[in-house]
Amino acid sequence: MTKDRSSVFLFIDDDAKPLAELKTPIVFDFDTSKLTDGDHVLKIVSKSPTGREGIRKINFTVKNGPSISVEGLNEDDVVDGILPLMINAYDKGNQKSFVIEGSETPQTIPVWMWIIMILIVGWGAYYLITYFSGLPY
Structure with missing residues (x-):
């Protein structure tokens, strides 16, 4: 005797075609790289x-591309003249192995550290x- 199970349909954004049609309970690997x-x-x-x-809607943000780090300019800064900027972009790469080169953003030493x-x-x-x-010779 099989018992009836609920079905779920997964949609991304406003797509009319479902990403997947599945019977519950399920474990689903959601590949955001696409x-x-x-x-x-x-x-x-x-x-x-x-x-x-x-129906349940879940908002999320995808950030698969390389991370971009900027030093020398922040959000909503008021600036004038020439700005020295340090920009770095690095990717997660192969998540099965860790690569140090390029995975860290170099930063200048803050003034409080110098003090x-x-x-x-x-x-x-x-x-x-x-x-x-105070020692005698």
Whole structure:
């Protein structure tokens, strides 16, 4: 004796043709690499064995392309003159192996870090001078 199961139809954005028609319960590998980068909607339409329907919409953003990092210009900055920009674009590549080269964005050292390093070096120099100046020769 087989029991009737609900069916689900998966739609992307406003497509009239479903991405998949499946019987529940299911595990579905949703391949976003075939979608363009940007905002999308996954619409799931379910039909019960009695003929009733349910709909659920899930908004999501696809970002399969290379990540782009920009240093030197932020959103809504007011700028003037020449701007030195550092731009890097890197991809996830093969997700089965990790590649270090190009996967990290180099960044300049922030001013607060320089101040901390100068304070530490200054304190160390002061300590050494006061420690060794008190020793008899």
